[in-house]
Amino acid sequence: MMAPVFDVVVIGAGVVGAAIARRLSHFELSVVLLDAADDVGAVTSKANTAILHTGFDATPGSLEARLVRDGYDLLRAYCQRAGIALEITGALLTAWTDEQLQALPGLRAKAEKNGYDRCRMVDDAALRQREPHLAAGSLGALAVPDEAIVDPWTPPIAFATEAVRNGVELRLATRVFGIENAGDAWRVHVVLAGGTPNSPANRPANGAATTSLRTRAIVNAAGLGADHVDRMCRPDADPSFTITPRRGELIVFDKLARPLVRHILLPVPTEMGKGVLVSPTVFGNVMLGPTAEDRLDRDDTSTSAEGLAFLEAKGRTILPELFTEEVTSTYSGLRSATEHADYQLFADGTYVCVGGIRSTGLTASMAIAEQVVALLDAAGVAGPERAPGELVDPADLGCPQLGDDSLRPFADPALIARNPEFGEIVCHCERVTLGEIRSACAAVIPATSFDGLRRRTRAMAGRCQGFHCMAPLAALLAQSNGSSIDRLLRTP
Amino acid sequence: MSANEVDSLIVGGGPTGLAAAVELRRLGASVIVLERDAEPGGIARHSNHPGYGLRDLRRVMRGPAYARAWTARAERAGVDVRVHATATGWSDDEAGRAALVVTAPTGREVIRARTILLATGCRERPRSARLVPGSRPSGVFTTGSLQQLVHLHGALALRHAVIVGAEHVSYSAAMTIAHAGATTLAMVTEQPRSATFALVDRAARLRYRFPLLTESAVVAIHGRARVERVTVRSSRTGRDVEIACDAVVFTGDWVPDHELARAGGVPITDDYRGPLTDDAGRTERMGVFAAGNLLHGASPADVCALEGRHVAVAMAGHLADGVWPARGLPVVAGASVAWVSPNRITPSATAPHIVLGIRGAPTGSLVVRQGTRELWVSRRQHWIEGRPAHVASRYLRGLDPMSGPLHVAIS
Numbered sequence: 001m002m003a004p005v006f007d008v009v010v011i012g013a014g015v016v017g018a019a020i021a022r023r024l025s026h027f028e029l030s031v032v033l034l035d036a037a038d039d040v041g042a043v044t045s046k047a048n049t050a051i052l053h054t055g056f057d058a059t060p061g062s063l064e065a066r067l068v069r070d071g072y073d074l075l076r077a078y079c080q081r082a083g084i085a086l087e088i089t090g091a092l093l094t095a096w097t098d099e100q101l102q103a104l105p106g107l108r109a110k111a112e113k114n115g116y117d118r119c120r121m122v123d124d125a126a127l128r129q130r131e132p133h134l135a136a137g138s139l140g141a142l143a144v145p146d147e148a149i150v151d152p153w154t155p156p157i158a159f160a161t162e163a164v165r166n167g168v169e170l171r172l173a174t175r176v177f178g179i180e181n182a183g184d185a186w187r188v189h190v191v192l193a194g195g196t197p198n199s200p201a202n203r204p205a206n207g208a209a210t211t212s213l214r215t216r217a218i219v220n221a222a223g224l225g226a227d228h229v230d231r232m233c234r235p236d237a238d239p240s241f242t243i244t245p246r247r248g249e250l251i252v253f254d255k256l257a258r259p260l261v262r263h264i265l266l267p268v269p270t271e272m273g274k275g276v277l278v279s280p281t282v283f284g285n286v287m288l289g290p291t292a293e294d295r296l297d298r299d300d301t302s303t304s305a306e307g308l309a310f311l312e313a314k315g316r317t318i319l320p321e322l323f324t325e326e327v328t329s330t331y332s333g334l335r336s337a338t339e340h341a342d343y344q345l346f347a348d349g350t351y352v353c354v355g356g357i358r359s360t361g362l363t364a365s366m367a368i369a370e371q372v373v374a375l376l377d378a379a380g381v382a383g384p385e386r387a388p389g390e391l392v393d394p395a396d397l398g399c400p401q402l403g404d405d406s407l408r409p410f411a412d413p414a415l416i417a418r419n420p421e422f423g424e425i426v427c428h429c430e431r432v433t434l435g436e437i438r439s440a441c442a443a444v445i446p447a448t449s450f451d452g453l454r455r456r457t458r459a460m461a462g463r464c465q466g467f468h469c470m471a472p473l474a475a476l477l478a479q480s481n482g483s484s485i486d487r488l489l490r491t492p
Numbered sequence: 493m494s495a496n497e498v499d500s501l502i503v504g505g506g507p508t509g510l511a512a513a514v515e516l517r518r519l520g521a522s523v524i525v526l527e528r529d530a531e532p533g534g535i536a537r538h539s540n541h542p543g544y545g546l547r548d549l550r551r552v553m554r555g556p557a558y559a560r561a562w563t564a565r566a567e568r569a570g571v572d573v574r575v576h577a578t579a580t581g582w583s584d585d586e587a588g589r590a591a592l593v594v595t596a597p598t599g600r601e602v603i604r605a606r607t608i609l610l611a612t613g614c615r616e617r618p619r620s621a622r623l624v625p626g627s628r629p630s631g632v633f634t635t636g637s638l639q640q641l642v643h644l645h646g647a648l649a650l651r652h653a654v655i656v657g658a659e660h661v662s663y664s665a666a667m668t669i670a671h672a673g674a675t676t677l678a679m680v681t682e683q684p685r686s687a688t689f690a691l692v693d694r695a696a697r698l699r700y701r702f703p704l705l706t707e708s709a710v711v712a713i714h715g716r717a718r719v720e721r722v723t724v725r726s727s728r729t730g731r732d733v734e735i736a737c738d739a740v741v742f743t744g745d746w747v748p749d750h751e752l753a754r755a756g757g758v759p760i761t762d763d764y765r766g767p768l769t770d771d772a773g774r775t776e777r778m779g780v781f782a783a784g785n786l787l788h789g790a791s792p793a794d795v796c797a798l799e800g801r802h803v804a805v806a807m808a809g810h811l812a813d814g815v816w817p818a819r820g821l822p823v824v825a826g827a828s829v830a831w832v833s834p835n836r837i838t839p840s841a842t843a844p845h846i847v848l849g850i851r852g853a854p855t856g857s858l859v860v861r862q863g864t865r866e867l868w869v870s871r872r873q874h875w876i877e878g879r880p881a882h883v884a885s886r887y888l889r890g891l892d893p894m895s896g897p898l899h900v901a902i903s
Contacts, residue, residue: 251623256754299716301628302625302627302712302714303625303626304625305625305711305712308625312623326617327623328621329620330620330623331628410595411580411595413599416595416597420597421597423576423598423600424596425528425576425578425595428528428578431578431595463615463621464615464618465618465619465620465621466618466633466637467615467618467636467637468529468615468636468637470637470640470641471644471647472640474641474645474647485641485645485647485649486647488630489647489649489718490630490631491631491647491649491651491738492651492718
């Protein structure tokens with residue numbers, strides 16, 4: 001008996017893959033969304049700078065520029081509908097040297113070429129009024145009023161939840177190790193994963209559970225592994241790109257530092273990239289970073305002494321008072337950089353590649369999804385649009401309201417009256433209640449790890465980093481998983 | 493008295509807050525204690541080793557029994573101890589009288605009080621705040637999280653650990669590691685020697701067989717899903733050594749839990765960063781007091797309990813006469829002194845003592861002087877960061893209100 005043939009298998013459940021699966025779920029198509037990790041949005045998508053980019057500084061005429069611009073509008077509307085935290089703080093590109101100051105009008109012209117015409121020059125006096133804690137020595141700035149900060153964790157989970165509720169099959173901890181083109185369909189060989197998702201496709205270990213899926217189309221949204229998947233899908237073609245993981249390290253400061261900054265403070269960009277920024281976050285912290293360093297190991301998200309020292313030195317030149325507050329956390333993410341400047345987004349028959357998304361995946365995700373649907377349609381993989389009544393409304397997803405700007409459960413008397421578990425705070429630093437933890441553990445795509453719980457609730461993202469709450473949270477997670485604390489901690 | 497108004501509102505149900513509450517009840521005040529955890533008692537609840545209760549209860553007790561003892565005393569004294577109750581902010585009325593906004597399973601309410609005591613304690617500085625680079629695997633703990641996991645939840649949590657820090661609490665961590673059936677592979681300190689009593693250090697290292705790596709620091713953590721090893725660098729030799737382990741326990745290096753104080757506009761010090769207080773526990777905001785390890789990290793529980801009792805007397809005094817005395821003489825931290833508490837002293841000082849944090853590992857005498865007059869010179873000895881020193885209040889008599897600040901230094 002032949003295995004059923006799916007219409008589309010989306011490889012990679014980061015923010016881009018999840019957005020694609022979500023959009024595909026609006027059509028009558030059978031879709032499977034796979035990821036080698038044990039959760040949605042668990043790899044690169046959890047380590048970005050949480051900025052919704054206008055695309056003002058993209059390369060004019062590039063695919064990235066168009067998809068970032070369109071994606072901005074789509075995601076902004078989605079966040080509003082789904083109740084995902086978003087604040088339009090605006091950005092200030094600050095000039096510290098005459099050379100940088102001279103560069104600002106050129107950047108404004110570039111923004112206009114990208115279809116963004118709301119940049120404004122700001123003289124130093126006005127700049128310092130807007131940002132009184134800025135380091136001395138600024139000369140002026142270019143204001144980008146629509147640049148925004150967003151909750152980076154909820155969108156991939158919301159997209160994937162919407163997809164699943166619309167009928168998409170989600171398979172986590174599922175790694176692709178081989179792909180065959182069998183004429184009218186693809187055969188995707190997967191293994192139930194552990195180990196390192198993004199290393200070159202190893203043969204599965206003896207005895208590992210493998211299976212295969214047959215599908216009419218494949219979407220490669222595999223992030224750090226996109227070149228491996230591309231080779232599997234197009235073994236006879238010249239390799240069109242190679243992924244180089246580009247590490248970005250970041251420091252997150254205590255929420256008590258929040259009053260020090262109001263806008264996203266951007267540097268004037270150089271060839272190396274966007275540079276080091278200082279920005280408030282929707283959670284009420286201040287973030288400093290990222291660095292940009294090409295690496296070899298695609299699974300190594302360590303921070304480094306040099307990277308953190310570099311950030312500290314840079315931070316002191318932008319917002320010196322930051323360092324009177326405690327550091328809450330440090331992290332690093334690996335961008336999927338390639339030898340090309342633009343996205344590697346193309347179709348080859350019924351294979352659509354979405355590679356090399358680098359730094360703008362979150363912002364562009366929904367526009368990328370539209371593009372992928374169009375490419376699949378052109379390849380003959382399409383289905384009628386489903387009636388809205390059949391589909392879940394983003395407003396009904398129950399997205400957690402994680403922003404400090406919103407009424408969170410601990411502060412909601414009516415909610416506490418309905419359910420006292422929303423009055424019992426478990427993670428004190430972030431004020432996460434028992435009710436929210438239970439919701440996260442019982443969700444359609446539930447939290448099963450500390451990291452997954454953190455991204456759904458903010459638990460353990462706070463200044464004590466588990467000093468007060470690691471133990472009770474471990475107990476709750478273990479209970480929810482039907483497991484033990486030691487298994488959760490991976491105690492040897 | 494309505495549920496929304498009380499004479500004294502105490503934030504923090506550890507030894508400081510409970511002892512203050514009991515004393516306030518004895519002096520006739522109505523008291524509510526807000527404890528955000530499931531049970532009162534503070535850190536002692538999960539610090540399952542003896543050494544508690546010496547100075548305040550005059551007994552030798554293990555932490556959990558000590559926590560229960562103080563909880564029982566508070567209940568017997570008629571203190572309204574509310575658990576799972578978190579003060580999340582301030583809500584001052586038009587007259588500027590202070591009130592706290594509280595979240596609890598029973599609902600969200602505003603509690604007004606004529607005196608508020610902040611007894612919110614301190615926490616150990618975690619790995620990320622210490623900027624220790626490397627991966628972020630499972631198996632990185634503080635003493636606090638490890639003790640809760642082992643003593644409150646029955647987890648094993650680890651097999652082979654490296655302890656960062658050599659303060660009193662670091663040796664508690666070694667005890668907890670042993671209790672979990674695991675091994676301490678090394679204790680690493682940036683200081684030239686241990687910061688606990690020499691006898692305790694030697695006994696622990698004999699019993700648990702771990703080396704004390706001095707003038708050293710963990711400079712990287714490695715491991716994918718779980719800690720696999722740490723890199724320890726010696727500042728003396730400049731050399732690195734890799735230690736294979738499955739856990740790193742970050743201990744001590746105390747940070748005050750001062751969020752509520754800052755949200756209430758209570759001025760904090762530049763050094764330790766707890767509220768600025770005088771010898772009676774008054775902060776610079778009228779009606780608001782502070783005591784315990786929120787002011788000085790970290791004194792033992794019984795010392796904090798005595799301090800709580802002491803502040804309660806001043807709180808009762810303020811309830812009775814509404815007086816808020818003028819600020820006393822500043823206490824200034826001099827050479828090798830990282831911070832002092834209290835920060836101001838009234839000439840007729842009633843503080844049990846001055847606590848001071850040491851910077852580095854100086855050798856010398858602790859000198860307390862006012863102007864050119866030396867009030868006290870201790871014997872020459874070795875001092876060390878991570879082990880606060882104390883100046884008994886009997887040495888603080890006869891302060892001259894006209895002679896300027898008190899200086900505390902090691903020379």
